[in-house]
Amino acid sequence: MTVNDINMKQLLIVFLGLLLAVISSSCRKKEKILYQSPAFTVFSDRVVQDSFVGKALSDTHMATNYKSPAKQAFSPVIQFKFSINGKDNELDYNVNHTADLTPNGDQPVVISIVFGQKSEPSVKEALVKNLPENTHVQFNLNMRPVLDAFKTKGYYEDVHGNKIYRKDFKGVYIAGSAFPLNWDFENLPNNKQLELTDPDGDGIYSVQLVFNAFNPDAHVRPEWKLKNDIAQYPVFSSESPLLNAIYRLSLDELKQDIEADSTFRTGDKWGGVWTRDISYSIVLSLAMLEPEVAPISLMKKVRDGHIIQDTGTGGAWPVSSDRVVWSLAAWEIYKTTGDKKWLKTSYRIVRNSVECDQRTIVDPATGLMRGESSFLDWRKQTYPRWMQPIDIYASMSLGTNAVHYRTLKVLGKMAKELGESDSWSAKADLLKKSINAHLWEAEKGYYGQYLYGRNFFSLSPRSESLGEAFTLLFGIADSSRSRSVLENTPLLPYGIPCINPQTPGISPYHNDASWPFVQAFWTLASAKEKQQSMVAYSYATQLRAATLFLTNKENMVAETGDFAGTVLNSSRQLWSIAGQLAMTYRIIFGITPGTDSLYFHPVIPENFGGTYQLDNFHYRKSILSLTVRGFGNSISSFYLDGKQLENPVIPSGLTGKHTIEMTMNNHPDGPAVKMAPFIIAPNTPEAKLKGDVLTWNSIEGAANYRVIKNGTVISETKDTTSLIFKTNVPATYQVSAVKNDGTSSFLSQPVEIQPTSSDIVVQAEHFNYHLKKKVSGYKGDGYVEFNLDQRDPFSFMINLSSAGKYRIRFRYANGSGPVNTDNKCGIRSFYVDNQFQGALVFPQRGKNEWSDWGWSNTVEASLKKGNHHFHIQFNDCNTNMNGKINRFLLDEIQLVRIPK
Numbered sequence: 001m002t003v004n005d006i007n008m009k010q011l012l013i014v015f016l017g018l019l020l021a022v023i024s025s026s027c028r029k030k031e032k033i034l035y036q037s038p039a040f041t042v043f044s045d046r047v048v049q050d051s052f053v054g055k056a057l058s059d060t061h062m063a064t065n066y067k068s069p070a071k072q073a074f075s076p077v078i079q080f081k082f083s084i085n086g087k088d089n090e091l092d093y094n095v096n097h098t099a100d101l102t103p104n105g106d107q108p109v110v111i112s113i114v115f116g117q118k119s120e121p122s123v124k125e126a127l128v129k130n131l132p133e134n135t136h137v138q139f140n141l142n143m144r145p146v147l148d149a150f151k152t153k154g155y156y157e158d159v160h161g162n163k164i165y166r167k168d169f170k171g172v173y174i175a176g177s178a179f180p181l182n183w184d185f186e187n188l189p190n191n192k193q194l195e196l197t198d199p200d201g202d203g204i205y206s207v208q209l210v211f212n213a214f215n216p217d218a219h220v221r222p223e224w225k226l227k228n229d230i231a232q233y234p235v236f237s238s239e240s241p242l243l244n245a246i247y248r249l250s251l252d253e254l255k256q257d258i259e260a261d262s263t264f265r266t267g268d269k270w271g272g273v274w275t276r277d278i279s280y281s282i283v284l285s286l287a288m289l290e291p292e293v294a295p296i297s298l299m300k301k302v303r304d305g306h307i308i309q310d311t312g313t314g315g316a317w318p319v320s321s322d323r324v325v326w327s328l329a330a331w332e333i334y335k336t337t338g339d340k341k342w343l344k345t346s347y348r349i350v351r352n353s354v355e356c357d358q359r360t361i362v363d364p365a366t367g368l369m370r371g372e373s374s375f376l377d378w379r380k381q382t383y384p385r386w387m388q389p390i391d392i393y394a395s396m397s398l399g400t401n402a403v404h405y406r407t408l409k410v411l412g413k414m415a416k417e418l419g420e421s422d423s424w425s426a427k428a429d430l431l432k433k434s435i436n437a438h439l440w441e442a443e444k445g446y447y448g449q450y451l452y453g454r455n456f457f458s459l460s461p462r463s464e465s466l467g468e469a470f471t472l473l474f475g476i477a478d479s480s481r482s483r484s485v486l487e488n489t490p491l492l493p494y495g496i497p498c499i500n501p502q503t504p505g506i507s508p509y510h511n512d513a514s515w516p517f518v519q520a521f522w523t524l525a526s527a528k529e530k531q532q533s534m535v536a537y538s539y540a541t542q543l544r545a546a547t548l549f550l551t552n553k554e555n556m557v558a559e560t561g562d563f564a565g566t567v568l569n570s571s572r573q574l575w576s577i578a579g580q581l582a583m584t585y586r587i588i589f590g591i592t593p594g595t596d597s598l599y600f601h602p603v604i605p606e607n608f609g610g611t612y613q614l615d616n617f618h619y620r621k622s623i624l625s626l627t628v629r630g631f632g633n634s635i636s637s638f639y640l641d642g643k644q645l646e647n648p649v650i651p652s653g654l655t656g657k658h659t660i661e662m663t664m665n666n667h668p669d670g671p672a673v674k675m676a677p678f679i680i681a682p683n684t685p686e687a688k689l690k691g692d693v694l695t696w697n698s699i700e701g702a703a704n705y706r707v708i709k710n711g712t713v714i715s716e717t718k719d720t721t722s723l724i725f726k727t728n729v730p731a732t733y734q735v736s737a738v739k740n741d742g743t744s745s746f747l748s749q750p751v752e753i754q755p756t757s758s759d760i761v762v763q764a765e766h767f768n769y770h771l772k773k774k775v776s777g778y779k780g781d782g783y784v785e786f787n788l789d790q791r792d793p794f795s796f797m798i799n800l801s802s803a804g805k806y807r808i809r810f811r812y813a814n815g816s817g818p819v820n821t822d823n824k825c826g827i828r829s830f831y832v833d834n835q836f837q838g839a840l841v842f843p844q845r846g847k848n849e850w851s852d853w854g855w856s857n858t859v860e861a862s863l864k865k866g867n868h869h870f871h872i873q874f875n876d877c878n879t880n881m882n883g884k885i886n887r888f889l890l891d892e893i894q895l896v897r898i899p900k
Contacts, residue, residue: 034240034607035540037675039493039561042540044240047547049561054547056245059237060226066548068219068564070557074212076102076131080176082115082141082196084169085846086189086818089158090116092697093385094505094683096177101137101211108136108208115143115172116159131212139174141196144203154776155851165776165851168815172196172205180209182567183507185380186820189847218564224550228255233289234617236584239610243584246546250580253552253572254289263297264290267554269570273300275310275323276375281578282329284520285585287336288593288617294333295342301326307353309881313372313379314389314843315817315825316881318360321371322400324353324407331410334417335593338620338652347414354411354424356877357404360827360839363396364860366451367434373450373464374399375518378820381510382464382499384684386749387452389819389843394857396457397450398439398467405431406474417595432476440481445488447471449499454750455732455807455858456711461744462681463489465496466518472525482529490676494561495541496522501679501743508557509567515555516542520579527587527603530633532669536605539583552576559678588612589626589662590635590648593619600638600648600662604631606669622654630664637663682737682745689751694722694733696748702737708747709733728755730899760798760895764810767796769890775813777851778891783813786826786872787887793873798895803865805898809858811891812842815850822847823881826888828872832861840872842888853891860898 032044041048046055054064079096083089091097097119099111113119149156150166157163173188173195175181180193188194196205230251238244257265264286266277278301282294301308307327312320330346333339361370372392376382376399379392387395408428415422441448441461446468449460468489471477477485490500495514502512519542526534544561546552553563554573563569585591589612590602598619609631617624630636638648639661648662685696685705694707698720707715707722710732715722724733734747765771769784784794800806808830816824826842838859845852870893880886 032240032607034242034543035536035605037493037537037540040540040544042543042547043242045242047242047544049544049548052548054550056241056547059241059244060248061223062245062249062547062550063223064220064548064550065222066220068562069560070218070562070564073129074131074178075129076100076135078176078178078181078211080139080174080181082113083173083175083185083188084146084156084158084164085171085849086173086186087846088175088185088380088385089160089162089164091118092159092686094697094699096505101131101135103132103135108138110138110140112140113142115141115146133212133214135211136208137211138206138208139196141172141174141205142203143172143198143205147203162852163777167776168846168849168851170848174207174209177507178211179215180211180213183380183505184378184509184567186378186818189818215564217569220549220551220563222550224249224252226252228252230255234585235613235615237613237615242543242547246543246580247584249546249550250552250577253577254286254581256572257574257577258290258293261296262293263300264293264574267570267573267576269568270573273297275301275308276325277575279325279329280375280517280521281575283325283332284517284575284578284582286578287329287332288585288591289581291333291337294329298326298329298333298346302349303883304879305349305352306356306879307349310823311821312377313392313820314845315814316823317825318357318370318827318839318841319372319389319393319825319843320377321357321361321369322374322403324350324357325374325403326350326353327407327410328403331414332593334414335595336619338595340417343414343417347411347418350407350411350414354407358427359829359836359877360841361393363394364838366396366438366457367430368396368438368451369401369404369431370394370396371400373397373467374403375466375515376464376498376510378510381506382449382503383452384746384749386684388854389845390841390855390857391452391454393841393843394454395450395452396438398435398447398464399470400467401431401435401439402467402470402474402476405435405476406470409474413595435471435476436481445484447477447485453711453732453734453747455752456750458708458711458734458747460746463500465489465498465500465522469518469521469525472528473521486526486529486531486534490679491537491673492558492678493675494544494556495519495558496538497558500676501681502558503746504680504683507567508565509555512558513555513566514541514558514561515576516545516552516573517575517579520582523583524586527590527601530603532603532605532631532633532667533671533673535587535603536607536669537673539587539605539608542580542583546580552580584614589614589628591617594649594652596652597649598652600635600660602628602635602662602664603633604628604664606631609664609666619654620652621656623657624660625657626660626662628662628664630666632664632667634665634667635662636665637661679741679743681743682739684746685735685737685748687733687735687748687751689724689727689733689753692724692727694724694735694751696720696735699737699745701739702745703740704738706736706738706744707733708736724753727753730754730896754896760800762796762798762893764794764796764890764892767794768792769794772889775850775889777813777853778889779811780892783889783891785887785889786828788874788884791874793871794890795869795871796893797867797869799867800863800865802897803863804900805860805862807858807860807896807898808837808870809894810840810842810856811853811894812856812888813850813853813891814842814844814888815846815848815852816885816887817844818847819844824885824887825880826886827878827880829875829878830859831871831873832863833869837861839878850889
């Protein structure tokens with residue numbers, strides 16, 4: 001490209017920007033407005049947000065002048081801290097270093113810190129409002145306190161009391177609040193740019209970074225023109241140039257996301273097929289659009305007849321347990337195609353996977369399914385920082401339970417379609433009952449985020465928007481609760497946030513973020529309840545983002561609606577595309593496949609009213625031409641091939657070409673949708689027991705504190721201490737900080753009072769596996785190793801002096817992979833007196849960090865006085881997602897008698 005070419009391109013960009021500005025300033029009063037709010041306006045041909053305009057110049061050509069506000073203001077004041085091995089372990093969770101990066105001349109800014117020592121704030125007021133571009137900053141970190149501890153003790157004890165052994169030291173990294181820094185500690189080891197090094201061995205580690213540098217992810221292309229051949233897809237036309245263009249832009253991007261092997265890639269930045277991404281995309285619209293590519297993609301996520309959990313905390317399944325979203329997609333493909341061969345294949349896969357889930361993740365106390373929130377799989381984004389992977393496994397989340405409920409229903413429907421007995425629908429009904437009994441947050445009027453804790457569980461009162469939508473779509477909520485969820489789930493001007501309120505100190509990704517595919521499911525839930533105003537708001541937020549950015553982005557900052565500023569983002573994200581296309585098929589035309597019929601349930605807000613046409617829509621052996629006119633929340637007349645039908649449904653056996661005409665009931669919209677304020681929750685307190693006093697740190701903005709004992713609030717206080725009575729009685733205490741408006745923090749890490757007299761501790765190495773001593777930090781004489789080469793049952797005997805209910809857990813290490821990803825979670829089956837008690841789960845704790853010891857999940861068992869035989873063994877359902885590496889070290893076994 002020549003200089004002249006570059007200049008001409010720049011001139012074109014400027015011209016387009018000026019053209020859009022002129023168009024914006026000379027809007028005719030009679031122009032049709034589809035949606036309007038204080039934040040932005042959607043016209044029939046464009047979106048206007050402040051001075052930004054995105055416009056449909058034709059059905060195949062769009063332009064925008066959007067520029068990320070985040071790029072325009074780069075504060076010189078940043079917060080940062082250092083990290084050993086990609087963990088938040090230098091300072092307390094809520095404490096950071098602060099620095100002003102304003103340069104003095106051409107020399108790099110130099111910042112020097114001693115690891116573990118909070119620097120004195122040197123910033124009173126920034127010298128400049130915007131940091132100059134390409135500011136070079138050198139960070140010097142004195143690591144001598146850590147290195148000296150390695151030499152003298154063999155380990156360094158971090159601020160949280162965790163021991164980091166010299167053998168396990170992999171590197172030190174920097175995290176922070178401004179690009180190129182981020183607060184995603186667990187992914188720091190994957191970013192060599194953020195690693196500090198010590199080439200001369202003097203104990204001073206350093207790294208030089210450039211701030212306010214050009215970041216391509218903070219920019220959007222100024223125009224879009226259709227490039228790909230989309231003739232195979234249904235042809236959509238309307239009176240709105242904007243809707244016409246966004247539809248074609250989305251199909252254009254969909255074509256780019258189909259790989260040479262006839263599978264869908266996940267997005268511009270994300271290659272390959274991911275289980276939940278492809279599954280949700282197929283459910284939204286891709287089963288209708290690509291009925292051949294969709295099953296090929298799904299089968300990429302199957303191994304040995306089971307669904308693959310490809311991402312998640314602590315080594316994937318079963319810590320992350322939403323892999324069964326695959327079943328929803330498989331069922332959608334069957335309903336769309338009627339392919340019985342596919343049904344038989346997918347039924348076996350889903351059944352195999354669910355059978356293992358039933359043995360591994362069911363919580364016997366509540367009947368709920370354990371595991372990480374569906375799609376919210378970056379634990380620091382949506383869980384308190386103290387929660388370890390095993391705590392996430394033990395938690396019971398809304399979205400994941402909703403998916404499991406729907407899976408059990410689907411499995412029952414599959415069985416009936418195949419003429420087999422249905423033992424699954426009854427299990428689904430029990431799970432639905434458990435969801436409503438344990439996850440409904442009556443005070444808020446929606447379902448809570450998850451149950452979490454250790455020995456005792458509490459319901460997080462935060463909303464979780466994907467799960468909320470599913471409770472409506474899947475019929476978990478009754479009509480009263482459905483209305484309540486729609487009325488009370490917090491909404492923000494630019495879209496529904498993944499969670500609400502937000503967590504402080506966590507960069508946007510799932511926290512402080514809106515995801516278009518989640519918005520799409522919320523739109524579908526609103527349409528199911530025939531709430532036109534909610535549909536208008538929800539649909540408009542999807543249109544705003546795609547029009548201003550000229551792509552279907554992965555996510556946006558919830559507070560600002562900007563695509564820049566999230567930890568990671570991708571253009572042409574598959575499920576965002578699928579969600580955008582679902583608005584055309586499932587909202588405007590209301591297309592709903594059934595097993596033997598195609599149903600129509602359009603919901604068209606009043607301002608969206610008009611005439612819509614969809615030609616070349618393929619349904620099984622028929623090709624449909626659809627027309628819908630007017631607005632409203634139901635159909636007043638329905639014609640098939642010119643003949644009026646009583647119900648808006650056509651049989652699946654139609655062949656050839658047919659016309660469908662629908663007229664809406666012109667029902668006006670309901671009350672305007674209410675926006676919630678943007679709220680950040682208080683920081684999570686850190687509680688400790690000092691003698692008989694429970695004490696915790698003061699939290700900024702907290703009006704008072706709640707003290708929780710055994711999962712129940714026992715007091716509220718403005719102090720930061722609480723006297724504990726009967727410290728000789730087992731109990732668990734937690735604390736939450738509460739603001740004046742009632743917004744509460746996460747509960748603190750549990751403080752367990754456990755008199756040693758109630759403990760029974762045995763060393764694993766005293767039994768029938770070979771003793772080993774290669775790593776550090778074990779107790780007793782050593783430990784034993786479990787792997788797939790050693791499959792003999794591990795057995796031990798304990799003589800109990802009294803009968804009762806016991807909690808049993810195991811101290812272990814698993815250095816097979818990092819905390820946040822990979823697929824090597826350790827899993828075994830646990831038996832007492834030859835009776836299966838449940839699965840034992842040993843999540844990854846850090847890649848090659850074999851001296852990092854923690855506790856497994858807890859299994860409860862009612863035991864009689866006397867001798868008992870315990871054994872651990874590997875069963876088929878203990879196969880993790882890696883299949884080859886299922887390894888962990890076992891140090892000791894603890895039994896704790898639960899008081900009556």
